[in-house]
Amino acid sequence: MAPISTSPEFSREEVGLALRNPGMHLEGLRYPITPIGMHYLLIHFDIPHLDPATYRLGVTGLVDNPLELSLEDIKSRPRVTIPVMMECGGNGRAHLSPRPISAPWHDEAVGCAEWTGTPLRPILEEAGLMEDAVEILFSGHDRGFDRDVEHDYERSLTLEDALREEVFLAYEMNGVPLPPQHGSPLRLVVPDWYGMASVKWLKEIRAIKEPFEGVQQALAYNYQSSEDDPGTPVTRKHPHALMVPPGIPDFLSRKRHLEAGRITIEGRAWSGFGPAERVEFSADGGKGWREAELGDALGPHGWSSWKCDWDARPGEYELCVRATDASGKSQPLDGQQAW
Numbered sequence: 388m389a390p391i392s393t394s395p396e397f398s399r400e401e402v403g404l405a406l407r408n409p410g411m412h413l414e415g416l417r418y419p420i421t422p423i424g425m426h427y428l429l430i431h432f433d434i435p436h437l438d439p440a441t442y443r444l445g446v447t448g449l450v451d452n453p454l455e456l457s458l459e460d461i462k463s464r465p466r467v468t469i470p471v472m473m474e475c476g477g478n479g480r481a482h483l484s485p486r487p488i489s490a491p492w493h494d495e496a497v498g499c500a501e502w503t504g505t506p507l508r509p510i511l512e513e514a515g516l517m518e519d520a521v522e523i524l525f526s527g528h529d530r531g532f533d534r535d536v537e538h539d540y541e542r543s544l545t546l547e548d549a550l551r552e553e554v555f556l557a558y559e560m561n562g563v564p565l566p567p568q569h570g571s572p573l574r575l576v577v578p579d580w581y582g583m584a585s586v587k588w589l590k591e592i593r594a595i596k597e598p599f600e601g602v603q604q605a606l607a608y609n610y611q612s613s614e615d616d617p618g619t620p621v622t623r624k625h626p627h628a629l630m631v632p633p634g635i636p637d638f639l640s641r642k643r644h645l646e647a648g649r650i651t652i653e654g655r656a657w658s659g660f661g662p663a664e665r666v667e668f669s670a671d672g673g674k675g676w677r678e679a680e681l682g683d684a685l686g687p688h689g690w691s692s693w694k695c696d697w698d699a700r701p702g703e704y705e706l707c708v709r710a711t712d713a714s715g716k717s718q719p720l721d722g723q724q725a726w
């Protein structure tokens with residue numbers, strides 16, 4: 388179980404985490420590709436200081452031909468550029484009660500960058516996975532303590548997931564070399580999954596023979612309904628829609644003010660189970676819903692724009708938006724599902 392808080396107030400430590408891990412400004416939903424610097428960040432430990440010129444990626448473990456690849460080796464391989472909408476699995480945790488103590492996201496742990504890199508699968512094939520390999524473990528260069536355990540940031544994927552053709556190693560973000568905070572010089576990108584799987588500052592890719600049980604896999608990033616629940620691993624992103632906050636904000640409360648009249652509300656929606664197929668808008672806190680107009684998805688792993696006209700009459704309103712994806716999954720209203 389994660390350390391939890393039942394207090395509506397954030398601790399000093401949580402504020403510290405929020406300062407180190409900024410979210411995307413929701414007005415940034417206007418950009419189909421989130422500008423660097425507006426994309427959210429989640430950095431568990433410290434940002435490693437790595438020199439791209441001397442950087443080496445090890446491909447080791449249960450492989451016939453262990454590899455040691457320089458950044459130049461990786462860049463000389465087939466190049467793909469893909470918009471990938473990324474969201475932290477902890478997005479929205481500040482709305483939960485009790486809430487897990489971690490980066491205290493409201494709704495802003497999102498971004499959609501255009502990542503450039505090379506597919507992982509051919510690298511694993513070149514290394515030659517042995518028969519008894521069951522998972523691929525990805526280790527970062529960042530190391531620290533969490534729940535009193537010292538470890539590198541590490542996550543695994545099953546062979547099946549690691550060999551998905553859309554999984555790739557990225558060395559550019561929005562057309563420039565990866566910034567230090569986003570994983571320079573090389574990170575994994577696992578499209579459609581929550582962000583925790585996309586290991587930054589990749590040090591090693593290791594084929595292993597048992598399911599990985601490290602802190603960031605077995606203890607963090609699990610949905611739990613109670614203390615006794617062993618949990619279900621967090622994998623693909625659930626359907627989610629967000630809106631560009633209309634009007635102008637109050638500095639402290641972020642309550643919005645706008646002129647009465649007809650306006651267009653807009654935003655973006657996504658899901659890791661196939662693109663958002665339906666977005667609905669409510670101006671009365673979720674009692675009545677109207678169909679929003681959905682734009683095209685930004686590739687198979689990006690997000691989609693949506694818009695909805697609203698005739699704003701004088702008064703106070705709670706505006707809501709929710710998404711449903713191709714698998715029929717819909718966004719719950721209260722966000723109080725399992726963690």
Ligand SMILES: Nc1nc2c(c(=O)[nH]1)N[C@H]1C(S)=C(S)[C@@H](COP(=O)(O)O)O[C@H]1N2
Pocket residue numbers: 426427428429430431432473474475476526527528529540568569570581582583584585586587588
């Ligand atoms: N090595 C390493 N990789 C990591 C993390 C980390 O702390 N260390 N954080 C993960 C989490 S929880 C998320 S949500 C994403 C965030 O990616 P971003 O900071 O580029 O938005 O990176 C993932 N990869």
Ligand SMILES: [Mo]
Pocket residue numbers: 429474475476477582583
């Ligand atoms: Mo995350």
